[in-house]
Amino acid sequence: MAVEEKQCQCSDMQEEDLYSKLDEIINDHKGKPEDLIVVLHKAQNLFGYLPEKVQKKVAEGLDVSINEVCGVITFYNFFSTVPQGKHSVKVCLGTACYVRGSQKVLEKAEKELGIKTGGTTEDRRFSLGVVRCIGACGLAPAMLVDEDVYGRVKTTNVMETVEKYE
Amino acid sequence: MIKAKINNVDVEVPEGTSILLAALKAGFKIPTLCNHPDLVPEGQCGICVVEIDGIPGLKRSCMTPLAEGMKVRTNTLKLMATRKRLVELILTNHDTDCLTCIKSQSCELQSLAALLGINTIEYPKFEEKLPIDSSSVSIVRDPNKCVLCGRCVQVCSNIQTVNALAINNRGFDTVISTAFDAGLGNSVCINCGQCVVHCPVGALYENSQVDKVWEALNDPDKFVVVQEAPAVRAMIGEEFGMPAGSLVTGKMHAALRRLKFDAVLDTNFAADLTIIEEGTELVARLKSGQNLPLITSCSPGWIKFMEEFFHDMIPHMSTAKSPQQMFGALAKTYYAEEKGVAPEKIVSVSIMPCTAKKFECLRPEMRASGYQDVDYVLTTREMGRMLREAGIDLKEMPDEHPDPIMGDYTGAGTIFGTTGGVMEAALRSGYFLATGRELEDLDITSVRGLKGIKEAEIDIDGTKLKVAVAHSAGKARKLLERVRDQIKNEGKSEYQFIEVMACPGGCVGGGGQSWGSNMAKRARRGEALYAEDKSLPHRRSHENPEVTTVYEKFLGKPNGEKAHKLLHTHYHRRSTVDGKVLLG
Numbered sequence: 094m095a096v097e098e099k100q101c102q103c104s105d106m107q108e109e110d111l112y113s114k115l116d117e118i119i120n121d122h123k124g125k126p127e128d129l130i131v132v133l134h135k136a137q138n139l140f141g142y143l144p145e146k147v148q149k150k151v152a153e154g155l156d157v158s159i160n161e162v163c164g165v166i167t168f169y170n171f172f173s174t175v176p177q178g179k180h181s182v183k184v185c186l187g188t189a190c191y192v193r194g195s196q197k198v199l200e201k202a203e204k205e206l207g208i209k210t211g212g213t214t215e216d217r218r219f220s221l222g223v224v225r226c227i228g229a230c231g232l233a234p235a236m237l238v239d240e241d242v243y244g245r246v247k248t249t250n251v252m253e254t255v256e257k258y259e
Numbered sequence: 260m261i262k263a264k265i266n267n268v269d270v271e272v273p274e275g276t277s278i279l280l281a282a283l284k285a286g287f288k289i290p291t292l293c294n295h296p297d298l299v300p301e302g303q304c305g306i307c308v309v310e311i312d313g314i315p316g317l318k319r320s321c322m323t324p325l326a327e328g329m330k331v332r333t334n335t336l337k338l339m340a341t342r343k344r345l346v347e348l349i350l351t352n353h354d355t356d357c358l359t360c361i362k363s364q365s366c367e368l369q370s371l372a373a374l375l376g377i378n379t380i381e382y383p384k385f386e387e388k389l390p391i392d393s394s395s396v397s398i399v400r401d402p403n404k405c406v407l408c409g410r411c412v413q414v415c416s417n418i419q420t421v422n423a424l425a426i427n428n429r430g431f432d433t434v435i436s437t438a439f440d441a442g443l444g445n446s447v448c449i450n451c452g453q454c455v456v457h458c459p460v461g462a463l464y465e466n467s468q469v470d471k472v473w474e475a476l477n478d479p480d481k482f483v484v485v486q487e488a489p490a491v492r493a494m495i496g497e498e499f500g501m502p503a504g505s506l507v508t509g510k511m512h513a514a515l516r517r518l519k520f521d522a523v524l525d526t527n528f529a530a531d532l533t534i535i536e537e538g539t540e541l542v543a544r545l546k547s548g549q550n551l552p553l554i555t556s557c558s559p560g561w562i563k564f565m566e567e568f569f570h571d572m573i574p575h576m577s578t579a580k581s582p583q584q585m586f587g588a589l590a591k592t593y594y595a596e597e598k599g600v601a602p603e604k605i606v607s608v609s610i611m612p613c614t615a616k617k618f619e620c621l622r623p624e625m626r627a628s629g630y631q632d633v634d635y636v637l638t639t640r641e642m643g644r645m646l647r648e649a650g651i652d653l654k655e656m657p658d659e660h661p662d663p664i665m666g667d668y669t670g671a672g673t674i675f676g677t678t679g680g681v682m683e684a685a686l687r688s689g690y691f692l693a694t695g696r697e698l699e700d701l702d703i704t705s706v707r708g709l710k711g712i713k714e715a716e717i718d719i720d721g722t723k724l725k726v727a728v729a730h731s732a733g734k735a736r737k738l739l740e741r742v743r744d745q746i747k748n749e750g751k752s753e754y755q756f757i758e759v760m761a762c763p764g765g766c767v768g769g770g771g772q773s774w775g776s777n778m779a780k781r782a783r784r785g786e787a788l789y790a791e792d793k794s795l796p797h798r799r800s801h802e803n804p805e806v807t808t809v810y811e812k813f814l815g816k817p818n819g820e821k822a823h824k825l826l827h828t829h830y831h832r833r834s835t836v837d838g839k840v841l842l843g
Contacts (some may be wrong), residue, residue: 159438162724
């Protein structure tokens with residue numbers, strides 16, 4: 094329990110430090126609603142995700158309504174409002190992968206990791222997501238772990254691959 | 260002019276006219292769900308599709324302008340089948356408990372399904388029960404009824420510039436909701452209810468207090484008083500099938516008396532009182548030259564909007580409460596004393612064209628009497644519902660007067676219900692308060708009508724008074740940004756007095772009006788109020804004998820100590836994220 098508390102504070106403190114950097118980013122785009130997506134990209138690179146507080150700061154700084162910020166974030170798959178894990182697992186649901194059973198692979202990954210698509214494991218080791226075609230149709234069904242592409246993934250070996258990432 | 264053929268009928272319309280409107284001229288009504296006469300077509304529903312010779316595929320007629328020589332077909336078998344399929348698909352994930360839906364018989368989807376002859380739905384039901392948003396004291400949102408037409412979002416973001424509602428997520432997951440899905444009560448929503456009156460289905464409606472009012476009316480220990488806003492008398496007739504703009508003042512009072520209210524009074528009395536307080540404030544500020552322009556404070560939607568987006572204007576705001584709240588403060592003090600009724604026994608009900616009034620009456624500042632000054636606010640629709648439930652047909656009512664002490668009113672009080680009315684009423688009395696003489700021409704037509712921002716200049720003994728009027732929060736934003744810039748750059752604004760109403764058209768266009776409204780109806784209701792103004796023996800607030808009496812007997816002087824305690828209020832800075840009061 095004590096360990097958990099310590100970890101929690103630690104990550105909070107880091108996050109607090111990031112806010113001064115966020116302010117710098119926002120300052121470069123102050124009062125420019127048209128820069129919303131650029132700023133959100135930078136903010137997500139900084140925090141790994143877009144917590145409410147970040148969204149509010151961006152809205153205020155760029156003079157955009159908070160609703161528009163939320164609308165953009167929820168529209169684009171790339172943006173996430175939950176913290177991302179150390180490693181990102183992405184199953185391809187493009188047409189070729191889909192017809193070769195990638196939905197089953199995804200379901201298996203969800204079950205084994207104990208999270209839904211778009212979620213992050215409690216230990217923040219893995220985030221699970223989907224991509225729509227990565228150009229590896231010949232290897233269908235394909236899966237990405239961080240930058241590495243895995244082809245011909247089967248429900249039976251998906252976790253073996255994932256587990257390699259500490 | 261463009262000449263074309265629609266279903267083989269020749270039609271000639273100005274350039275830029277949509278096929279939808281051109282077809283109407285040719286005698287064909289193309290079915291649609293998302294289209295609304297006061298909004299910009301967005302082509303969300305796709306039901307208004309037509310076939311055009313030489314153009315492949317189907318075109319949305321709301322968004323396609325008629326072109327020279329076009330041959331358009333609006334009612335082929337293919338089109339009818341397409342429309343039917345689209346509506347059936349909407350119905351597959353629509354909560355179709357029509358019998359218990361608030362919108363039953365006023366629902367545009369229901370009418371459309373009937374119109375298209377949909378008797379069965381060929382597709383399986385695809386329903387996911389989403390939680391109902393009842394976080395707001397004014398407005399309830401039921402996402403299970405939402406058809407994603409986008410009207411509410413357009414009116415909230417483009418016309419009102421509030422941006423409380425937005426389209427979130429995409430594809431099957433698309434929902435209309437507030438930022439972080441926090442609910443309307445935890446958002447920048449100003450409670451104006453324009454989303455409610457634009458919604459084609461039962462996804463948005465008022466947070467109803469009808470049950471509470473029935474309970475109070477049937478409690479022998481309670482003394483239930485009712486006040487009706489100026490706009491209600493030009494609106495409630497529509498609940499009983501009368502045309503928009505029917506003035507039913509006498510019938511309204513008679514109907515409320517038959518609902519067994521213990522006292523049927525009138526908000527218009529308090530509107531006259533507001534003018535005396537606000538007019539006195541205006542004269543004082545003109546003398547001192549400080550905090551000009553003075554800005555009106557009757558519209559609770561505008562007040563919350565100002566507290567969020569223009570709180571730097573708080574010193575400019577009139578501190579006078581709205582007529583509803585002035586009435587409330589007096590009902591449990593002055594009226595209670597005069598009638599010998601204990602204030603704790605009084606239940607104060609108001610009938611309003613407004614949903615924001617429900618929020619206003621719950622503000623912690625609105626307890627000047629020592630109790631909650633106004634207990635329950637009902638919209639015009641809720642009043643209609645109560646009357647129908649009680650078997651009272653408004654059309655058949657005789658004309659009756661309100662009860663004395665707080666029921667008499669002047670023409671100035673009644674025009675409060677339409678844009679420009681508060682300004683006109685204030686100028687009629689302000690002139691007298693400043694000069695001691697009466698303004699001769701009482702019809703100040705330059706502040707009337709539906710132009711977004713109106714200006715006028717009044718000569719008060721050689722001093723020019725420049726005034727402006729804005730209706731809809733979006734137009735208020737535009738006007739106030741101008742004022743803010745003028746004050747910043749030139750040290751003062753060109754205006755000395757500004758009226759703002761949050762709803763397009765003013766209160767006659769409020770969020771509590773009958774379903775299926777549009778700007779044309781709002782205009783007719785406004786005209787009805789001007790007609791009543793003309794017909795009344797007194798047309799200046801300071802000529803209201805009951806107002807004179809309340810000052811003599813109870814309040815003392817306008818803007819005096821007692822008046823200040825009961826009839827004036829203060830404002831807060833609010834967050835532009837969740838609309839909550841900011842401390843410090």
